Amino acid sequence: MQFLAEGTEDDGETPALRRAARSNDWAGTGLRDRPGFLIxxxxxxxxALFMQECAGEGITPVQYSVLTALDQMGPSEQIAISRAVGLDRTSTADVMQRLEKRKMIRRRTSPKDRRSKIATLTEVGEAVLARIDAAASAAHTRTLEPLDPEQRRALMQAMRRIVDTYPDLERKSF
Structure with a gap:
């Protein structure tokens, strides 16, 4: 199944981009026509760009998302963070444990439900966010840099539409 025929008028690629794609090992396999592969x-x-920009802190994009969610949401149950970031419960617990070991968050048992944990961003976590926000933003900019402003807007709009269409799907464990 081909989603966009290579070299068509509306594919938005220049000859230089097509040559660059063909220089990749996977270019001749048909994989570049599969959305899942490209995503x-x-x-x-x-x-990789995020890790380059934020190398000094040793923070992953998912950890950054969790810290950002906690910063914006305030003290929250892990399940709320899981939903906000789009992670399953197991992955969220793992990320939270790693952040807690590094003293970026603090977790406590919920007084309303002993099975539930409430996470809070610590001063260490706040300081890390303050240090890497600009670097993370630079990684986002670099990711979209090959696109012109209209293409960036269109890509962001398309990604939001796909994500909004399947709000709970990414959190399912298969």
Whole structure:
């Protein structure tokens, strides 16, 4: 199944971009016509750019998202953070444990439900966020840099639409 025929008028690619794509090992495999493959590669590229920009802190994009969510939401139950960031419960608990070990968050048992944990951003976590916000923003900018402003807007709009169409799907464990 081909989603966009290579070299078509509306694919938005210049001859230079097509040559660059063909120079990749995967270019001749048909993978570049599969949305899932391209999304996975884009995620890998963004993660690498994020790690370059934020190298000094040793924070992953997911950890940054959790810290940002806690900063914006205030003290929250882990399940609320899980929903906000789009992680399953197990992954959220793992990320929270790593952040707690590094003293970026504090967790306590909820007084309303002993099975539930409430996470709070610590001063260490706040300081890390303050130090890396600009670097994380630079990674986001670098990710979209190959696109012109209209293409950036269109890509962001398309990604939001896809994510909004399947609000709970990413949190399911398969």
């Amino acid at each position: 996975r590669r884009l995620h890998q590229i963004h993660t």
